[in-house]
Amino acid sequence: MSALLEDIFDVKDVDKDGKKFDKVSRLFCESESFKMGLILDIHALIYSLTKGDKFRMVLTKTLLNELTVDADDDDEDDAADETDEKLANSKMAEFDYVCYGKIYRIETQDSGVDASRLSCYVSFGGLLMQLTGDASNLQGFRVGKHLYLMIKKLAF
Numbered sequence: 001m002s003a004l005l006e007d008i009f010d011v012k013d014v015d016k017d018g019k020k021f022d023k024v025s026r027l028f029c030e031s032e033s034f035k036m037g038l039i040l041d042i043h044a045l046i047y048s049l050t051k052g053d054k055f056r057m058v059l060t061k062t063l064l065n066e067l068t069v070d071a072d073d074d075d076e077d078d079a080a081d082e083t084d085e086k087l088a089n090s091k092m093a094e095f096d097y098v099c100y101g102k103i104y105r106i107e108t109q110d111s112g113v114d115a116s117r118l119s120c121y122v123s124f125g126g127l128l129m130q131l132t133g134d135a136s137n138l139q140g141f142r143v144g145k146h147l148y149l150m151i152k153k154l155a156f
Contacts, residue, residue: 004147005059005131007031008154009038011049024127025049031085036133043127047097047151048084054154059131059147063090063098095150098123103145124149 013028020026023045029038038057042049049055092098101124109117109132120141122129129149131138 003058003060005057005137007033007036007057009055009057011051011053011055014049014051018089024030031133034133034137036131036137038132039128039130041124041127041129042097042151049153056154058091058095058150059134060091060150061145063092063146063148063150065091077094092150095152097151099127099149101127101129101147102146103141103143108143142146143155145147 006031009029009031011027011029015026016028017026023043024041024093025044025048027038027040027042029040030036031038101122103120103122105119105121107119107121109119117132117136118138118141119130119132120138122131
């Protein structure tokens with residue numbers, strides 16, 4: 001499995017702007033290694049995280065352990081070939097929460113001081129993610145790319 005991004009995130013706040021939907025929580029997080037900002041909507045009835053929790057997050061193009069993914073990055077049959085038999089040996093079993101989504105926007109942060117920061121926006125069937133960080137950490141991301149989000153809560 002070749003990850004586009006893998007890091008440990010700290011939950012800094014949950015629903016700080018108020019709860020918009022009954023079954024959805026919006027997490028405000030920061031990564032430990034790359035100092036990236038993350039705003040992530042999660043289905044709160046299926047999986048919940050609270051302020052102060054830490055979790056490992058992996059963003060990847062495939063769930064399969066095989067490294068036979070084409071280098072041309074063609075997303076046309078991403079999920080179609082990932083059958084139950086293949087998924088039985090996937091990395092998915094190591095995580096608590098897995099979503100499949102699509103990058104719909106990437107934009108430069110207009111902070112003047114540091115124009116090398118990007119924000120990447122992903123929709124997981126309506127649950128949204130905004131990942132903000134140095135352009136060097138987001139170089140494998142492009143609009144239209146499909147990816148998997150995998151989360152595992154860390155115990156201290």
